[in-house]
Amino acid sequence: MKKLIALLTAAIMAAACLTGCSIPGNSATTTTATTAAAVELIVFAAASMTETLTKIGSMYTAAHPSVTLTFNFDSSGTLKTQIQEGAGCDLFISAGQKQMNQMDKTADAAVNTEGLDLVLQGTRVNLLENKVVLAVPKANPKNIKNFDDMAAGLKDGSILMAMGNSDVPVGQYTQKILTYYKLDEAALASAGVLSYGTNVREVTTQVSEGTVDCGVVYYTDALSAGLTSVAEAAKDMCGQAIYPAALINTTTHKDEAQTFLDYLKTDEAMTIFKNAGFNAAA
Numbered sequence: 001m002k003k004l005i006a007l008l009t010a011a012i013m014a015a016a017c018l019t020g021c022s023i024p025g026n027s028a029t030t031t032t033a034t035t036a037a038a039v040e041l042i043v044f045a046a047a048s049m050t051e052t053l054t055k056i057g058s059m060y061t062a063a064h065p066s067v068t069l070t071f072n073f074d075s076s077g078t079l080k081t082q083i084q085e086g087a088g089c090d091l092f093i094s095a096g097q098k099q100m101n102q103m104d105k106t107a108d109a110a111v112n113t114e115g116l117d118l119v120l121q122g123t124r125v126n127l128l129e130n131k132v133v134l135a136v137p138k139a140n141p142k143n144i145k146n147f148d149d150m151a152a153g154l155k156d157g158s159i160l161m162a163m164g165n166s167d168v169p170v171g172q173y174t175q176k177i178l179t180y181y182k183l184d185e186a187a188l189a190s191a192g193v194l195s196y197g198t199n200v201r202e203v204t205t206q207v208s209e210g211t212v213d214c215g216v217v218y219y220t221d222a223l224s225a226g227l228t229s230v231a232e233a234a235k236d237m238c239g240q241a242i243y244p245a246a247l248i249n250t251t252t253h254k255d256e257a258q259t260f261l262d263y264l265k266t267d268e269a270m271t272i273f274k275n276a277g278f279n280a281a282a
Contacts, residue, residue, distance in 0.1 A: 039256045040068045042088050044079040046095035046169070046243065047199040048130065048218045052276045053093075056269050060260060067256060075199035077167030083118060083248060090251040091261055092119075093127060093243060095200070095218075096169030100124065100244040117249070124246035126281035127264060128273060131219035132173045132241050133229035137210040144214050146231040151181040153213070154193050162195045162206040162215035169241070170200040174216040176238040220277040242281050 045053050050073045057069040072079065072089075076099040083089050083103065094100045101107035104124065105117040136144050142159050144150055153159030164171025178185050188194050195212050197203035200221050207215040208225050218241065222229045245264070247257050263269055270280055 038066050038068065039253050040070055041090045041253055041257055041260060042070045042072065043091045043093070044072045044083060044089045045093040046076050047073045047201045048095055048221050049073065049093060051224055052272055052278070056264065056272050059268070060263055067260070069260070075164070075168040078199070084116060089248045090253055090257040091245065091247055093245040094169070095130070095241065095243055096172060097242060097244055098172065099169065100246060120247040120249040120251065120254070123258060123261065124244060125261070125265070126242050127245040128243040128278045129281045130241040130243065130278055132170070132233040132238055133217060133219045133222055134214055134231045135204070135207050135217050135222040135227040135229050136214045137207050137227070140228065140230070142213040144230060147177065147181070147233065147237070150214055151183060154183060154188055157191055157193055159213040160193055160195055162197060162203045162212040164200055164203055165196050165198055168199055170203065170216065170218060173233070173238040173241060177216065177233055180237045223277045
């Protein structure tokens with residue numbers, strides 16, 4: 001009998017060893033989590049998005065630790081040129097349709113004059129809308145109340161206005177405003193009543209520092225700089241300031257870049273954009 005009990009005990013112990021997962025602390029219970037491969041996404045974005053995208057990027061990487069976001073903020077025209085010249089870029093967000101169209105093979109040849117094919121088809125979306133505004137420095141020394149005052153001051157040479165260069169979306173919107181008022185930009189520049197900036201941040205800085213009497217900027221930049229926006233440009237003056245976004249077709253991280261672009265359209269990201277003065281593009 002004792003021998004039978006010993007044999008039964010040995011059999012039970014052997015079975016327990018083979019099914020080690022049922023024994024607390026057994027090494028068979030240890031599992032190894034698969035770690036996602038580290039990915040660096042390079043995002044080229046309009047200078048007017050600096051604060052918002054930096055904040056959203058921090059939120060995103062906290063939830064996606066395997067992803068590193070590297071941002072390049074500048075004028076959309078400069079960014080377009082850099083991409084065209086071969087700079088590494090996974091996602092491009094422009095402050096104007098023109099710069100995106102210049103790289104999109106499906107765009108009108110009158111805009112994409114070089115026949116560029118850099119936009120990954122099927123990924124392009126209209127992400128945001130901004131507002132074009134007339135901003136003035138603290139105390140508004142020239143008492144400029146609206147675009148009519150701006151136009152009158154430019155005509156009689158009594159004010160100095162800051163605007164973006166012609167290759168910058170905010171500069172292109174300003175050119176349309178000047179055309180709306182039948183003002184000759186070249187003549188105004190010769191008369192010394194225009195001051196230029198290479199991107200909207202430079203224009204905003206000139207207004208903030210009071211080196212000009214007013215400037216045409218985006219509402220988001222005026223808001224972040226604490227400037228007073230005395231007027232908002234109507235649609236018939238300069239159109240809409242729409243920010244398109246698209247993956248660049250040379251990206252080697254299509255899935256990850258698309259996932260980040262999708263995130264930018266979520267309520268969580270849009271809350272940050274809206275708090276800064278943006279709206280979701282219709």
